[in-house]
Amino acid sequence: MNDLALDHQAIIVGAGFGGIGAGIELKRQGISDLAILEREDDLGGTWHVNHYPGLAVDIASVTYSYSFEPNPNWTRLFAPGAELKKYAEHVADTYDLRRHMEFGVTVERAEWDDAGFWTVHTTDGASRTAQFLVTATGFLSQPYTPDFPGIESFAGDVIHTTAWQDGYDFAGRRAAVIGTGATAVQLIPEIAKSARHLTVFQRTPIWVVPKVDFPIPAPIRRLFGAVPATQRAARAINTSMLELLMVVGVLHYRQAKPGNRLAALLAKAHMRAQVRDANTRRQLTPAYDFGCKRPTFSNTYFPVFNQPDVDLETSSIVRVEADGIVVEGEKKIPVDTLVLATGFNLWDVNFPAFQVIGRDGRDLGKWWRDGRFQAYEGVAVPKFPNFLTLNSPYSYSGLSYFTTIEGQMRHIARLFGELRKRGADRFEVTEQANSAYLDKSTERLGDSVFYAGDCASSRSYYFNQHGEATLLRPQATLSTLREMENFPLDDYTYA
Template sequence: MTQQQDTRTIIIGAGMAGILAAIKLLEQGKTNFCVYEKADRIGGTWRDNTYPGLTCDVPSHSYTYSFEPNPNWTRTMPPGAEIQAYFENVVEKYGLAPYLRFGEEVTRLDFIDGRWQLQTISGRRDEADFVVAATGVLHHPRLPNINGMERFKGELFHSARWDHSVPLDGKRIAVVGTGSTGVQIVSALAGRASHLCHYQRSPQWIMPVINTPFSEEERAAWRRDPALLKRLQHDPELEANIERFSVAITEPDSEAMQQIEMIVQQNLEQSVRDPALREKLRPNYRAACKRLIYADTFYEAVQRDNVEVVIEDVTQIEETGIRSPNGELREFDIIVLATGFQADRFMRPMTITGRNGNTLENAWAQRPTAYMAVSIPDFPNLFMLNGPNGPVGNFSLIEIAEQQWHYIQQLMDKVEQGECREICASETALAQFDEARIAAAKRSIFGSGCQSWYLDAQGVPATWPWSRSHFKACMQRPDFSAYEQH
């Protein structure tokens, strides 16, 4: 293959990362690509999640493509509908519509004779030299197996499948789950429900944040002065705070982690007046062991007279409500399952077969893993954006995806410039990477003794266990000795 030959790329997923990959290909003058999306429009998590109170917990100007700053954000932490609108505007501006194929869920990928053969649920077939999996992490809702759930006579749905036809005002509502989603929903509905009960298997540490609205004068200034807007995207104070946070995660005994613990403890002590409720809301694990929750009105919401916090696992649902292990029945009109996602699915349930008949299910029999969160041995020319073991923490996944694309493009260049036809991480490189990653992950705050969706089936934190700056350095240039090239 020579540099002049036209390679074809298939992108799977039209969320944030898939949109990024498509734009980057167009920037390079490449038009021989296609984006397959299982839904009927773009957006990924911001399309699927529309629950009341939905907000990004990354500052708006950070949760923005570096090349497409947005002067029109209305708040420090942007609401979900604004983020979805931002991505829709980006897709229109960059002319991506001709490359998008909606309603085309990819069911299988097979690496045959040096190319990837694709099939979708509709029977469409395609083939390409490269596959970029931008399927996301949190897109398969986790539905709990609760006894009697099917008997409930009211309305019951997962937070990522919100039923907007169901009226909320004056209703008796149960919210099951206490991650960011549960906290946001409770904060939004506390003033609307006649009675709201928040079921928490374990309480969360809450990092206080002020979700400041931006004035029209500020937004007008950003529209007038692109340089001012660009500086806002890379605010030195915010950058320093993010780096300190990443150090705290990787070094649980550091001063940075001690500061985080002090802040969240003070927030609980100073915000919750009733001593009994305060102790009910006090976690029995260290701050940031679970993904840290950023919230501005949650503690205020749970102190309302019509809100009840119940610290227990929901094990029994009946026709009219939820029965506690002690026999008490609480009756509800609506039960919301804010129970998260199957974070270990990634590209699955696609059937993916790489070189030598090796399947993804076999490669991931123990745990999902990828060298540098990008490449899997025996799956040549297939690369992942926000894949296993990436920095899925309280960071901007847009920034992470942009850094990963910079890395992936250099792998693709090897093929396009004729240096090889196939490239993927070697088994040895992945084994060495995983050994170091697992050791570091067990020492991180995520491995300090709590249950969270960060943990894999063996109880090992699955996220990037080193600092943000280390990840950025790794993404600057691949270590090509870690890759098999044929």
């Protein structure tokens, strides 16, 4: 390996929070020659791409951040998106990562060479080599745009939430929002403030619980800055509450079904208090169990449906015409502006987000889709040497993405420490270790709401095209972190 003239020691694809975390850890492990390739024109991942009105984090800010880099300056308990973007910039600058980042670079494919390196090809026709490859392209990075019949004939404005037109004025417009996921829940109340008329097209209702949000007073922010232990305590309390919701209500559904039902009752009571019309409440009530689909927090979503200029439409869309949308029964709804809050395509194009070819010509995406989605400890795959996939099956831990990132950082630290100890240049997880992790994860998920509950009507992105819920790591946060820094070193081979 030492006689190979490579372009970089490591290439990280993605400059969101996952890529930033990987960059921090690799530099801690002595990997100084990094290239962080990002297809967008700046860092921040989802917090750079998304800037629609109402954007905010849906996990309390004290938890939605790196534990080793607390931010005492959050202005609200649930920080607005612009603050998350600013935080990403702060972390990248603090850990000297920006100089490693290249923007406007889209990776097309990556191929392993048995000589001991990866060749990464980009859409501009260039290529570069590296000893290690890390994919940090995010779970929600490939927008889904539905191909409704006739949509190309629509004469009005079409806006996808991931390509928002800043400053767009809905005043006097007959707007339509397609989708009622977490993004739509934040966006719909903002559009309803100014639109002449708003129609919300709902295919699947979402569980919505009260949002206990408030400005963080300046004295508290000063206290967090002066005495970091106080912010760590706030983080611990919030993390514990999320853990209770995730582990007990979702992962241990079979054993704690009453707790899950209690969460659903809370959401229903929240709706009943805010929506006056009984028929509208029925339409907004999910028919699937709480947790099958990621729930969200809002105090402003439900009241929108009391407004006389807002309609909830649950009939299926038949086609789009130049001036409106036709639903079942040939009912036509006039529309001037069409907003697509239609989410992301995880399982067809996001795992992975570009072609990755390992040993013996194994195509990662094809292998996953033809067989089963799997990744050892949510980071490594057999026949893919020196490769770490951060957004991978069975990797998402807890409800805060930072739990996942920091667990993976611990895994990287242990793995690269062993590489140095052995004087090795190459690692690869064994088939046996990967299969054992897959079996363990599958068994643990048997008690979850995904398999023990009723999720048939949820249309949840937690489920892949095989009907398996392979996104979440079915463990408590503390046990996940312990395993990530104590996995058996012999689960990998080294050379």
